[in-house]
Amino acid sequence: MYGAGDVRVENRPDPKIARPTDAVVRTLAACVCGSDLWPYASMPVIDTGRPMGHEFLGVVEETGADVTGLKAGDLVVAPFTYSDNTCDYCAKGLHFSCRDGGRYGFDGVDGGQGEAVRVPHADGTLVKLPVAADSALLPSLLALSDVMATGHHGAVTAGVGTGDTVLVLGDGAVGLCAVIAAERLGAERIVLAGRHEARTGLGREFGATDVVAERGEEGIARIRELTGGVDKVIEAVGTRQALDTALGAVLDGGTISRLGVPQYEQGPIGPAQFLRNLTLTGGACPARAYIPELLADVLDGTITPGRVFDRAFPLDQTPDAYRAMADRQVLKALIRP
Amino acid sequence: MYGAGDVRVENRPDPKIARPTDAVVRTLAACVCGSDLWPYASMPVIDTGRPMGHEFLGVVEETGADVTGLKAGDLVVAPFTYSDNTCDYCAKGLHFSCRDGGRYGFDGVDGGQGEAVRVPHADGTLVKLPVAADSALLPSLLALSDVMATGHHGAVTAGVGTGDTVLVLGDGAVGLCAVIAAERLGAERIVLAGRHEARTGLGREFGATDVVAERGEEGIARIRELTGGVDKVIEAVGTRQALDTALGAVLDGGTISRLGVPQYEQGPIGPAQFLRNLTLTGGACPARAYIPELLADVLDGTITPGRVFDRAFPLDQTPDAYRAMADRQVLKALIRP
Structure with missing residues (x-):
């Protein structure tokens, strides 16, 4: 995003492991958040652009040397902030306040609306999904990253x-x-x-x-x-x-x-x-704290939050997805890279 | 109180049963509340004066026809607001919001800083105290009316x-x-x-x-x-x-x-x-909800909130009690009618 109303799909450098606790995740599904519409309405123009998106699921492509709980090929969902899951705040289930956590699209971390994302604190952040990459549950599992957890x-x-x-x-x-x-x-x-x-x-x-x-x-x-x-x-x-x-x-x-x-x-x-x-x-939801519990209910079909996605866009039409949501023509846009 | 800084001890009509759910309580001990110091600092002058005091304990002198749980001679403590103890709010332990409750010193109800008080909804409001009128526990029992409950x-x-x-x-x-x-x-x-x-x-x-x-x-x-x-x-x-x-x-x-x-x-x-x-x-404390539980701890000596009373005044020196508290010479003034 380069400013209010200005979303562009561009080539960015491929994410690489930067720290031994990182993983690179190849995105299978992402989405546009209601909170993305605030900058879409009012962000001042910037030259460099800002990577967007904080809700995604995908397949682990590569892991850093210290990542023990994940391996290439795992299907994972990312909560909308990353967190170490070990600090005092995470121990209280307050992952949004993680002492070493952060937000996608800031501090050199990729946004979720893209083909791949370097995820810091991969072990503490990502939650493995016991389904196949073509599962019909993917939209509901993606909803766990933010809206359902929130x-x-x-x-x-x-x-x-x-x-x-x-x-x-x-x-x-x-x-x-x-x-x-x-x-x-x-x-x-x-x-x-x-x-x-x-x-x-x-x-x-x-x-x-x-x-x-x-x-x-x-x-x-x-x-x-x-x-x-x-x-x-x-x-x-x-x-x-x-x-x-x-x-x-x-x-x-x-x-x-x-x-x-x-x-x-x-x-x-x-x-x-x-x-x-x-x-x-x-307040700001500690999505990571809730995903395991909610995941069980998605897997057994008790809840179907994926129904909030009423339209899917290929990645290169992401600007249309923003526009459709801002115009309230679409409730929540799914992005498929 | 006739205005900021103007507290007078005067004769008022003896309280009488006005409704069948009333009781008249002869005050044994009352006190000045920190919240009384707000009007003492800033109340506009009024001609009629306002009866003051909402913390008191005493002996039941007379009961209305519908009062079943109390009889003359019972020693009771009054929470700082009266309440029917039967409405939906009281049922939730939210007696301050009682649908038919109210505050002492308003709507024709006496203030607690006086010789006797007509207490509306006596059954719902007053809590019997299983001690003698000369018990050394009286200050701590009086504290249940407000500060300890709060x-x-x-x-x-x-x-x-x-x-x-x-x-x-x-x-x-x-x-x-x-x-x-x-x-x-x-x-x-x-x-x-x-x-x-x-x-x-x-x-x-x-x-x-x-x-x-x-x-x-x-x-x-x-x-x-x-x-x-x-x-x-x-x-x-x-x-x-x-x-x-x-x-x-x-x-x-x-x-x-x-x-x-x-x-x-x-x-x-x-x-x-x-x-x-x-x-x-x-928020505003539902004192009535807490008194039974706290009373047990006062009776067995587990808590001694009465120690906050650091000076006692006879009723006719109530103006001095206000002054001493406002000047922070006294933490909390006990009034003995």
Whole structure:
């Protein structure tokens, strides 16, 4: 990406092992993330371009001397950040904060939207997939790299459990995966707030029991009318309006878990929220921590998050994939190198 | 209270049963709360005065026709708000949000700093104390009405458990009780931030393992030097500086529980906090929910929160009690009608 709206497919040097803990992964499937649309909308022009993409799965091509858990030919999925899986934060399941971790596309590490990626801390990062490279499960396995893990993070941090009523704000891929996650953790009633009918329709198939298309005060009124207020909110948008809707719909003592990166710096955490005993939680998902558990459910067909991919693009049409997602013609674009 | 700095002891009509669920309690002991010092510092002048006090224990003098769990002569402690103990919020242990609850000193209900109080929802509110009216435990039992319950709320909502390192911000009565609570729930290391030596000394006796007198950036550096950062913070001050200290001292993935009513409306809940997976929780304590559990520990001497009362005043010297607390000459003033 060279700036807002400017995505180019170019030849880059082939990735090579740089450190003994690296692996090179030949990409089989990648995708465009909702979070890629923020720079696509607003990134200042840069001369050098920035490698894009942080969700991919593929085949290990080469491993560094210290990599013991992987070998060439293994099919693997990459969580959306790399991590050593040994530091104190990783030990707590907080891989996003890994002391020696980082993000694809930065610090000389390739982006996932390409033919191959050098993955640092390969042993700590990559998760082996016990399927063939032509498995029909690949889209759902790819979803584990970010959106399904992130939806799950929202449900876990919101404390969703059996019998709960949960509000999911946002009908993007993360919101829809949060519906899957809430249903999987036992929620009885799942209200999905979104206005794109194809997406909310998929949300219903994933387990949403109610859909609210209204926004703002009207949306809050509708949610309260349906539920009497909710104990748990998964906020998968990131705008102040979404936070305000969450605050209006949640019951006293309730929890709001945020998954969308906030598009604001300050927010209402004054006496009004304090007196209501509200909890604000969530954050950047430690995908690596959740993949093993979710993988089992993908393999046995319990969850099918790959259904969020509603269109596939060959690698050289990646700019079209961005455009289609930015225009909301495509929910989530799969990229096949 | 007739305005900032203007507390008067006056004759008011004797409380009478107004509703069949009321009880009238003859006050044996009451106290001045840190939160009473906010209006004492800033309340606009009013002609009618406002009855003050929300922490008291005493003897039941009379009960309404529908009160079944209490009778005249029972010694009881009152949580700092009244509640029906039957609504959906009370059922969740969220008595502060009781659908039919309220605060002493408002809506025709007496304040606790007086000779007698009409207590609405007596069955749902008051907790019987199995001791004599001259028991030496009275100060610690009185502490259950607010400060000890509130400190416990902080430890519970912060998720304090065995082996934890906990930071308690504030050496007021609530902060000191939060030390008791954190120690009681198994914290291994408790860092108390405060600069009043008599108070932090009591904090050490309650279980604080370290005391940090520095504030702001210096305080954060000192806490990080001592602990490497903490997973749990109990913020018992309420200022933006205290919140900033909490944010600076807490580790990624950590929890900040607020007990002091925030003296700010907006605060930092943007991308920086989101990416760190911080949880902001706490709020107004549902004292009624916690009293039975804490009462047992007061009765058997496991905890002695009454030690926060460092001076007793007769009722007619209540104005002196406010002044002494506002001047920080007294940590917490006991009032004996």
